[in-house]
Amino acid sequence: MTMPQIYLAIPLLPLLAAIIIGLFGKKLPRFFAHTITILGVGASFVLSVQVLQHAMVNPPYNETVFSWLKSGNYAFEVGFLIDRLSAMMMVVVTFVSLMVHIYTIGYMAEDKGYARFFSYISLFTFAMLMLVMSNNFMQLFFGWEAVGLVSYLLIGFWYTRPTAIYANLKAFLVNRVGDFGFLLGIGLVLFHFGSLDYAAVFSVAPQMADAKISLIGNAQWSLMTVTCILLFIGAMGKSAQVPLHVWLPDSMEGPTPISALIHAATMVTAGIFMVARMSPLFELSSTALSFVMIIGAITALFMGFLGIIQNDIKRVVAYSTLSQLGYMTVALGASAYSVAIFHLMTHAFFKALLFLGAGAVIMGMHHDQDIRNMGNLKKYMPVTWITSLIGSLALIGTPFLSGFYSKDSIIEAAKASTITGSTFAYLAVLIGVFVTAFYSFRMYFLVFHGEEKWRKPKHDAHHDDHHDEDHHHGLGPKDSPHEPSWVVKLPLILLAIPSLAIGYFAIEPMLFGDFFKGVITVNAEAHPAMHTLAHHWHTIYHSAVGMALHSLMTLPLLLAVSGVVTAYYFYMKRPDIPAAIQAKYKMINRVLENKYGFDSFNERFFAAGSRFIGNKLWQIGDVKLIDGVMVNGTANLIGKLSTIIRKLQTGLIYHYAFAMIIGVFLMLTFFTKVH
Numbered sequence: 001m002t003m004p005q006i007y008l009a010i011p012l013l014p015l016l017a018a019i020i021i022g023l024f025g026k027k028l029p030r031f032f033a034h035t036i037t038i039l040g041v042g043a044s045f046v047l048s049v050q051v052l053q054h055a056m057v058n059p060p061y062n063e064t065v066f067s068w069l070k071s072g073n074y075a076f077e078v079g080f081l082i083d084r085l086s087a088m089m090m091v092v093v094t095f096v097s098l099m100v101h102i103y104t105i106g107y108m109a110e111d112k113g114y115a116r117f118f119s120y121i122s123l124f125t126f127a128m129l130m131l132v133m134s135n136n137f138m139q140l141f142f143g144w145e146a147v148g149l150v151s152y153l154l155i156g157f158w159y160t161r162p163t164a165i166y167a168n169l170k171a172f173l174v175n176r177v178g179d180f181g182f183l184l185g186i187g188l189v190l191f192h193f194g195s196l197d198y199a200a201v202f203s204v205a206p207q208m209a210d211a212k213i214s215l216i217g218n219a220q221w222s223l224m225t226v227t228c229i230l231l232f233i234g235a236m237g238k239s240a241q242v243p244l245h246v247w248l249p250d251s252m253e254g255p256t257p258i259s260a261l262i263h264a265a266t267m268v269t270a271g272i273f274m275v276a277r278m279s280p281l282f283e284l285s286s287t288a289l290s291f292v293m294i295i296g297a298i299t300a301l302f303m304g305f306l307g308i309i310q311n312d313i314k315r316v317v318a319y320s321t322l323s324q325l326g327y328m329t330v331a332l333g334a335s336a337y338s339v340a341i342f343h344l345m346t347h348a349f350f351k352a353l354l355f356l357g358a359g360a361v362i363m364g365m366h367h368d369q370d371i372r373n374m375g376n377l378k379k380y381m382p383v384t385w386i387t388s389l390i391g392s393l394a395l396i397g398t399p400f401l402s403g404f405y406s407k408d409s410i411i412e413a414a415k416a417s418t419i420t421g422s423t424f425a426y427l428a429v430l431i432g433v434f435v436t437a438f439y440s441f442r443m444y445f446l447v448f449h450g451e452e453k454w455r456k457p458k459h460d461a462h463h464d465d466h467h468d469e470d471h472h473h474g475l476g477p478k479d480s481p482h483e484p485s486w487v488v489k490l491p492l493i494l495l496a497i498p499s500l501a502i503g504y505f506a507i508e509p510m511l512f513g514d515f516f517k518g519v520i521t522v523n524a525e526a527h528p529a530m531h532t533l534a535h536h537w538h539t540i541y542h543s544a545v546g547m548a549l550h551s552l553m554t555l556p557l558l559l560a561v562s563g564v565v566t567a568y569y570f571y572m573k574r575p576d577i578p579a580a581i582q583a584k585y586k587m588i589n590r591v592l593e594n595k596y597g598f599d600s601f602n603e604r605f606f607a608a609g610s611r612f613i614g615n616k617l618w619q620i621g622d623v624k625l626i627d628g629v630m631v632n633g634t635a636n637l638i639g640k641l642s643t644i645i646r647k648l649q650t651g652l653i654y655h656y657a658f659a660m661i662i663g664v665f666l667m668l669t670f671f672t673k674v675h
Contacts (some may be wrong), residue, residue, distance in 0.1 A: 011129040013040040018123035025115025028276035033115040037122040044096035055087040081135030089132040099491035124150040137196040155254040159193035164253040178237015185230030202280040209284045226287035233270025252314040256359030263321045264352035276337040282520040293333020294421040296426035300326025304435035325617040335527030336413035343406035353495040357388035363482035378448040380481040387492040396437040399548035402503030416532035436561025605650035
């Protein structure tokens with residue numbers, strides 16, 4: 001196969017598998033569903049590794065596959081831009097997707113919609129690949145919308161449950177808000193740059209740096225700032241940044257494998273990838289970068305606080321995803337795009353590991369998701385225990401593990417940045433280290449250590465209403481948790497390996513080498529964060545080992561350790577302390593329980609407001625104007641006219657004769673010409 005054929009095969013193989021299983025899955029034996037989709041995604045993964053090796057030594061490939069539409073001077077095309085950024089993303093997406101496919105065999109074994117689920121996750125992989133491989137805004141938008149659509153289908157996979165339908169509708173609507181901004185941004189690019197092709201837009205961008213546009217009245221706005229902020233609003237929807245983050249915790253209503261797929265390597269990282277890809281545009285607007293950084297800092301810190309009070313195992317991990325996405329966004333705002341992409345990659349592995357580990361725990365606990373009903377599972381589920389510990393240690397930034405290198409680099413980038421809001425962002429990501437360590441190990445200790453609480457009466461917990469409505473939830477006093485089958489354990493082990501090691505090997509080439517040379521643009525004079533990081537690397541650390549050893553004396557490690565120690569003391573030694581804090585600070589607890597009021601505000605203002613406007617439009621427009629005036633009004637008018645005319649129809653001959661004489665008289669008077 002030639003390289004262009006390989007590029008085409010990578011997204012088309014999962015698409016083909018999704019179509020075959022989607023159309024014929026019910027008629028074929030069950031094993032066909034996972035065999036065909038795993039072969040499709042597995043082949044894509046192998047080819048993606050080949051593409052990455054090719055991209056390491058060859059210049060980027062940027063070609064149009066076919067022209068979809070030509071309108072005047074504008075061309076709408078499907079094309080591929082394969083450079084090191086997209087090749088690395090392709091490997092991460094296909095690898096995590098492959099792990100999720102294998103895991104699903106065990107997790108969804110009893111589900112009636114087995115084939116449908118495999119079809120959806122394979123289709124999701126196709127959509128994400130089209131997004132990361134695109135060389136123009138139109139195809140980017142296609143992939144963007146397609147991942148949104150398939151995530152809607154996946155979150156509402158168990159469509160008989162009202163909570164799942166509510167969650168997928170919420171995800172869809174919140175993403176529409178972000179996508180509207182994204183579409184406006186793309187519209188500005190097309191209007192002012194005259195093209196949707198990345199290369200064409202980026203080449204003329206420096207000349208447009210000082211261009212102004214008037215939006216409201218005669219006020220002049222910077223074209224670059226407005227365009228970048230609108231594009232970032234799209235990223236705020238997909239990558240769940242405040243205030244468009246509200247859909248992500250609710251999307252836990254979907255089956256656990258898609259929690260790993262949506263929240264680890266794919267959908268939520270689309271916004272981070274997009275901003276990194278648009279670095280030549282964002283570098284021309286410090287205002288837009290400040291906006292990006294402040295939004296990211298708020299998300300990183302305040303979503304972490306919400307993770308502390310969650311009792312549903314999947315929601316704890318979901319809030320940690322929100323917080324980590326905030327970290328990536330802070331890196332983007334500091335112009336440390338390569339650091340954001342590096343954290344995106346390391347996070348993909350350990351977050352997928354944590355989600356799949358949580359799913360294994362849920363299976364072992366017979367679909368009870370409340371961490372207050374667990375305890376001492378390390379005795380019964382050793383593989384899940386070890387892999388979840390590795391994932392948690394990577395998440396909190398333990399030296400030498402993958403998360404440490406990317407997370408500490410983000411903190412340093414925020415510290416080195418000079419743009420407006422960087423001090424706040426630095427403090428937010430620093431406090432976030434303690435918060436992350438605290439809630440991660442709160443969950444870890446409650447689940448894997450301490451007393452076995454499932455032998456006691458249950459909390460009134462939220463359960464993952466699984467496959468059949470009469471499915472038994474939770475363990476009885478005589479049951480004990482059990483390790484799931486090898487199809488569940490194998491992905492955990494395979495994801496634990498990069499969670500341990502990939503940061504160590506990848507940090508130097510990705511951040512300080514030539515990995516992203518020519519792909520990511522940074523104006524070093526205006527935004528010196530990456531320059532400062534490189535200076536530290538070459539003068540202080542010298543190597544990945546040096547960075548890890550140096551961190552033993554730094555504040556982030558102290559905060560991470562104190563977070564773990566506090567969690568251990570609070571939940572293993574003195575569980576009365578968190579209960580007392582909760583009772584004493586009821587107001588703060590209520591604010592956290594209400595998720596800062598975002599959901600209730602949206603429901604009261606946007607949802608209720610829309611219903612109110614719709615109601616008024618119906619009452620005035622529909623009932624009064626259309627029904628009252630147009631439909632019934634016309635009927636009434638004709639009725640009244642016919643009543644008048646009916647009076648003339650008396651049935652008496654002399655009345656008609658008189659009418660005829662009058663008629664003739666009028667004709668003679670008005671229509672006869674006088675000569």
